[in-house]
Amino acid sequence: EGLVVEPMDVFKERELPENIVVYGEGPVAIELAQAYSLMGKKVSILLETNTFMPLADDYLSNYIQTKLKKDKIKIINNSSEISIKDNYKDGILRVNDEEIPCELIVNARNRMANSLDSDIEIVLENGFIKVDDNLQTSIEGIYAIGDVNGRSHFAHIASAEGLFVVNMLNGVKEKLDLSKFPMNMYSQPEAAQIGKTENELKSMGVDYKISEFPLSANGKALTENSNEGFIRILSENQYGEVLGVQIVSNNATDMINEASAYMQLESTVYDIAKTVHTHPTVSEVFMEAGFEAVDHAIHK
Structure with a gap:
């Protein structure tokens, strides 16, 4: 009792224990894991499946996973549902023959719908x-x-x-x-994406190209000491229509809205390259990635 808590309840505790396990693989799990880690706690993420950030492009997912490992957050694959009652004893949670120090489990799995309490028979x-x-x-x-x-969600x-x-x-x-609707995650740094992933484009047989620009080559990001991250644009190879965008930066959740506008208007990488951005701004990485797709970036 009290070992497993929901995300909405965890911060009601006056004190958090030293060892915390976050159960889940989506944005909420990652955001909470990083928050606890920044508080100096020892954190493990226990994946509900073997897929980390299942809705994200693999490139974005791998980048965030590497970042978490650098933050000394342990990521544990789990191939099936586990019974807390059968696998927890004396501050140790046993998963896949591994012993994890654990004093609190935060259930950050994706929410499920409540059953309908109604006479209306909806399928x-x-x-x-x-x-x-x-x-x-x-x-x-x-x-x-x-x-x-x-x-x-x-x-x-x-x-x-x-x-x-x-x-x-x-x-x-x-x-x-x-x-064409953006997804966002308030990790450190933030992450966001919109459009098709690379795996989706491959499965659809689309001829696409990738242009990427690092924040480490952006003047304002360097000045603000927030140069960790990138912008990555997936575009149709022949005409250059923007098919997907992934961003990792301190303000990725704001920047992704520009990508949303491009996708709603069915813009091309040529349109992005021709869009004048004020200087110095972090959003100049859009223009640079556009140039990279058309020919080559200016400051890369």
């Missing part, structure tokens, strides 16, 4: 409310937005889905493309 799928391309449920006239439909995407439904009901026909 579910994998525990979430099943919806069609218009976010309509199995009952005509009833729509489900946000994490209850299982498509995304981000608040800004829930808001966009709500606006989509309102516009549709008012006769505005749009296409809801979740790949």
Whole structure:
């Protein structure tokens, strides 16, 4: 009792123990693990599966994983559900024949939908409310937005889905493309992405190219001593349309909105290269990555 807590409850404790295990593999787990580590705690991340940051591009995921290891946060793969009751004793959690010092387990797994306490018989799928391309449920006239439909756990995407439904009901026909909505993570440094991942483009058979620019070559990032990270643009090889963007920087969650605008407008890397950015700003890395895609970056 008291060993396992939810993320919303953990900071209610006056004191945190020395050894903390965070159970999960998404943004919440990573954010909490880094927060505890910065407090001087010994932290382990226990993955629910063997996939670290399952929604992220592998390049971004590997970068963050390397950063966590540098911060001395241990990452433990877990191939199956474990029983805390059967595998915990005297401050030690045993997983995959490994003994992990543990005085607190934070359950940071992705949230699941609550069961419907209603007489309305709405069809579910994998525990979430099943919806069609218009976010309509199995009952005509009833729509489900946000994490209850299982498509995304981000608040800004829930808001966009709500606006989509309102516009549709008012006769505005749009296409809801979740790949053009950004994802963000408040790690240290922050991480964000939008669009297709490299694995998705490969599976689709798309001819693409990659342009990358490091923050270590950006003047303002160097001045602010926040030069850890990169911007990476995936673009269609023939015409240069932007297909995906990944960013790691201290303000990646703000910068990704520029990428969102480019994707909504179906912009190309040529458009990005021609977009004049004020100097000195960290967002100049967009222009540099655009130049890198077209020919070569100026300051790389």
